Amino acid sequence: MADTKPQRRVFFRIWDSDVAASFRRSPVAIVSGVVALVIVLAALLAPWIAPTNPYDPSSLNLMDGFTPPMEPNAFTGNTYLMGTDNQGRDVFSTILYGARISLFVGVSAVLLAMALGISAGLVAGYRGGWVDAVLMRVADVQLSFPSILIALLIFGVARGIIPPTQREAMAIWVLIVAIGLSDWVQFARVVRGATMVEKGKEYVQAARVIGVSPLRILIRHILPNVMGPVLVIATISVALAIIAEATLSFLGVGVPPTQPSLGTLIRIGQQFLFSGEWWILLFPALTLLALALSVNMLGDWLRDALNPRLR
Amino acid sequence: MTTPLLSVRDLVVEFPSRRGTLRALDGVSFDIAPGEVLGMVGESGAGKSITGAAIIGLIEPPGRIAGGEVWLDGTRIDTLAPEAMRRVRGKRIGMVFQDPLTSLNPLYTIARQLTETIRTHLDLSEKDARLRAVALLDRVGIPAAARRIDDYPHHFSGGMRQRVVIALALAAEPELVIADEPTTALDVSVQAQIIDLLKEICAERGAAVMLITHDMGVIAETADRVAVLYAGRMAELGPVRDVILHAHHPYTRGLMGSIPTLDHAADRLVQIPGAMPRLDAIPQGCAFNPRCTQAIARCRVERPALRPVAPNHAAACWLADDAEPAHG
Amino acid sequence: MAEPFLTVSGLTRRFDVSKPWLNRVLEREDRQFLTAAADVSFAIEKGETFALVGESGSGKSTIAKMIVGLLTPSAGRIAIEGQAIDPNDPATMRVLRRRMQMIFQDPFASLNPRWRVGDIIAEPIRTLGLMSGSDIAPEVARLLGLVGLSAKDADKFPHEFSGGQRQRIAIARALSSRPDFIVCDEPTSALDVSVQAQILNLMRDLQDEFGLTYLLISHDLSVVRHMSKRIGVLYLGRLVEVADAKRLFHEPQHPYTRMLLDAVPDLALSGRRRKQVSGEIPNPISPPAGCAFHPRCPQVMPACKTGVPVLHATATGMAACILAGPPFAQTP
Structure with missing residues (x-):
């Protein structure tokens, strides 16, 4: 069943599905999708797109510091799309590399969460009883503190x-764990x-009659059927995790x-x-705003698209 | 014949969808005489509930009435403004739905819901409206009505709730009651009570009934005439006895044969092959032709119109004139 | 006489329907129990269709679930050919699971919407390890053919089928482990009548072909009449009458059976006027004392309000009514 025909059929099914149709009809979703895609692609391809490598100290020239956007530097004559920061790093390049880290942390944290x-939600919901009570009380306690x-x-x-x-070296991983642990409750x-x-x-009863094990029922039967709402939360969570x-x-x-x-x-x-060097703040802030907003809007659209018909 | 109370002419209801417009109802025409009980049967998706919803102007958008006319006692009502239609509903047309819980507001007492309906449509004082409400509850068989009127819907059992809904539907003395699967959610032993009540009380007040159900047994016992719908089209329309015992449309015959009965045990039930087509795949010609064992070439190209086959009896089948009225 | 295929004796199931502990303490309420099935005993012969009829709250689905092992009985014994069903004994359950299957009421809920039809049908084969990988696909094709579908349908998803076709898929799944006993829980009540006829005919054909034994759960007397050889009538968790199908319909012994029969609409327009049936089913959490049917019974006697009648032999089978014979159980 691994030849190309089923694959084409799968593609057609996705293209023809209600969700895809609702995407094509929603201008907000299309704009958000394009913005998010551009930022994600630019971040992924940063090493090839970025004019300079901001992590390479040898490429930096302190004389380039504080160059305003689109103006030649007074000393070196170099022009930068979004100017440079105090150390002469190209702001555009740092944004590309920065978005890469932000996305990596955001996505990894959400995957962890x-x-x-x-896992907690499946076990609590399926087993019920005291397992459910304990897991959900832990969740309640955690929810009563701000996640930050x-x-x-x-x-x-x-x-x-x-x-x-x-x-x-460990900072990024600590960050992922910290955000991930603070965010699992809503999934659960x-x-x-x-x-x-x-x-x-x-x-599910039919599977139990045959004697399918609870673990298998959870993973093969129930999990695929609860993924819809999970995807919606995951999308919105990526935006929140980046923030x-x-x-x-x-x-x-x-x-x-x-x-x-x-x-x-x-x-x-x-x-x-x-002190007047507004571009060093403005461009990263705008990028963050565009990224978080577009991902969030995609999540909102996904929720609406999955809600009315599919359930 | 007397002038009909309700007259539906060539009603077409469409639901626009991504894959084109779906015709949920396609050219349905029928009349209901004053005081008459018209049964409307069909399988799920045949359009029977949509017919009811179209008459009372409650088609869920984006669905819409795309053609045809609905006349109530000489007034055209399908073109009325929403506000005017609201006055027709409740006052002139009462409604009973399948699930009594959805037709009663769980937050208000029965008294409040009844008196509100009565006072909206009739010029009565609060006190008189309450008296009337108690009398109605008493009539529909709620024991200790004067006391129970102040209860909330959840205090009543399923059958009692449906009795309250019937009281509500009749509160403003309507000329027509549309009952959409009024007994489907109830237990067998309670179904009979509710059907009998509905029939009795409407007869007593001279209200006509349009009874929508998938249950032929209920129709057989209750209706004067029956309309059989198939894929949004009228397949057969006639007096209940004639339709049940001498059906002219092969679909009606198949439907009757497929119902197991208590009286004689058949070894095998008559079965109609296949299933009703989806609205996006209604075949050309007669909608029933792919499942029909008697289909001829004409059935596959040309759609048969509803035409008389006996007094007061019409069927939409090319063979209806020649076909021997078959026994069940 | 040979041993019956399935024997159910003294089957009882209580559900704890109490409010949470804190509410009970604050509202000073006791624990509440719902007895969904009380001391139910019957036997099914090999190859026959036995039907359990009853209205809501009669416990018919609870009994079905206990038999297939979805629920553990509070008391009582279920045995297939002498071998007791015990959900806590994995070894015997493994053997019995292959032999008994279940068909559910709602074909829109009984098939996993994310699975392909082929995988749905093959699940019992795979779970019970009945066949090796390469044999499964032809077997699925054979099963699809058996229920009147095409082998190509194995690659489709459930939403591409109508309700009747889905129920055929569910039947194919039930047949895939080659069982000899199938519990059918309201198999056609979610279907339109013309489709119901197809499914009922199919079930009969399969029974003839494979010698299947059916336990049919239904609230529809005409379906039960059409399908079954013997019938048990349930009211509020108790069996009130068991009899041969034909005789039950002609000579009902228990007043409740008579009432149910009277409530069935007359389709033949024979002019038989159905009798008004009074009252509704009481709340099963607090059923009436004595015979649970006594508040609705037209022939009620003072003794009915205190003693619980037990099943005893009648002219046609067994009935639990003082009018059909003398004995009472001890007042509980």
Whole structure:
């Protein structure tokens, strides 16, 4: 069944599906999709697109510092699309590399949160009883704290454990774990609710009559049927995780300046806002805004597209 | 014949969809005389509920009435403004739906819902409206109506709730009651009570009934005439006895034969091969032709119109004139 | 006489329907139990169709679920050819699972919407390890043919089929482990009548071909009459009458059976006027004392309000009514 015909059929099915049709009809979805795609592609292809490599100290020229956008530098005569920062790094290039880190952290954190939340939700919803009670009370407790506080807490604990020499290298991973752990609850809740609905359906009973194991029922039967709402939350969560990463980096507890994410860039940029070098702040901030907004709008559209007909 | 109370002419209801416009109802015409009970049967998707919804102007958008006319006692009602239509609903046409829970507001007492309906349509004081409401509840068989009127819908059992809904439908003395699967959600032993009640109370008040159901047994017991719908089109229309015992349309015959009965045990049931076509795949010619064992070439190209086959009895089949009226 | 195929004795199931602990404490309420099935006993012969009829709350689906192992009985014993069904004994359950299957009411819910039809039908084969990989596809094709579908349908998804076709798929799945016993829980109540006839005919053909034993659960007396050899009538979790199908319809012994028969609409227009049936089914959490049917019974006697009648032999089979014979059980 692995020849090309089924694949073409799969493509056609996706193109012809209600979701795809609703995408084609929604200008907001198309614009958000294009914006998000451009940013993601630019971030992925940063090493080939970016005019300079901002991580390579040898390519930097301090004389290039504070060059305004689209104006030749007074000393070197170089022109930069979005200007340069205090160290002469090309802002456009740092944004491309920064978006790369922001996206990596955001997506990885959401994947972690999904893995945790889906597992907890499936088990709680299917088993019920005290397993459900314990998992959901933990979730309730966690929900009563702002997630940024949880992330800060995890970050603090991690700093205490990791030796100082490793801290810079580990910073990104700590950030992912911190954001991921602070975000699993909503996945768990939605999956739990959907699982409780699905497990009462007759196709699950049919599997139980044959003696299919609970684990297999959860993974092969129930999981595919609860993924719709999970995808919606995941999309919106990516936007929120990118913002959370930016917030933490802005507060100085995120990724180090040597490997700046969009949040780090904004933190650096805000120091120069009132001395007239507005571009160092403005362009990373706009990028963050465009990225988070477009992903969020995609999530909103996806929710509307999946909701009315498919259920 | 007396002038009809309700007259539906060439009704067409369409639902625009991504894959083109779906015709849920295609040229349906029928009359209901004052005080008459017209049964409307068909399988799910045949368009029977949509017919009811179209008459009372409650087609869910984006669906719309794309053609035809609906006349109530000499007034055209399908073109009325929403506000005027709202006054017709409730006052002149009462409604009973399948699920009594959805037709009652769970947050209000029965008293409030009944008196509100009565006072919207009739010029009565609060006190008189309440008296009338109690009398109605009493009439539909709610024990201790004067006390129970202040209960909420969830205090009533399924059958009692459907009785309340019938009281609500009749509160403003309508000329026509549209009952859409009024007994489907109820237990067998309760179904009979509700059907009998509906029939009795409407006869008593001279209200005509349009009874929409998939249950031929209910129709057989209740209706004066029956309309059989298939794929949004009228297949057969006639007095209930004639249609059940001497059906002219092969679909009606198949439908009757496929119902198992208590009285004689058949070894095999008559079965109609296949299933009703989806609205996006209605075949050319007669919509029933791919499932019909008697189909001729003409059935596959030309759509038969509903034409008289006996007094007061019409069928939409090319063979209807020649066909021997078959026994069930 | 040979041992019956399926024996059910004293089957009872109680559900805890109490409010959560905190609510109970605050509202000073006791624990509440719903007895969905009480002391139900019957036997099914090999190759016959036995039907359980009843209205909502009669416990017919609960009994079906206990028999296929979806629910654990609170008390009582279920045995297939002498071998007891015990959901906690994996070894015997493995053997029995192959032999018994279930067809569900709603063909729109009983097939996993994300699975291809071929995988749905093959699931029992794969789970029970009945065949090796390369034999499965031809077997699925054979099963599809058996239920009147085409082998090509294996690659499609359930939403591409109508309700009747889906029920055929569900039947093919039930047949895939080559069972000898199938529990059919309202197999046609979600279908239109013309499609119902197709499914009922198919079920009969398959029974003739494979010598299947059916337990048919239904609220529709005409379907039950058409399909079954013997019938058990349930009311509020108790079996009130068991009899041969023909005799049950001609000479009902229990007043409830009579009432159910009277409530069936007369399609033949024979002029038989159906009798008004009074009252509704009581709340099963707090059923009436004595015979649960007594508040609705036209022939009620003082003794009915205190003693619970047990099943005993009558002219046609068995009935649990004081009018059909003397004995009472001890008042609980």
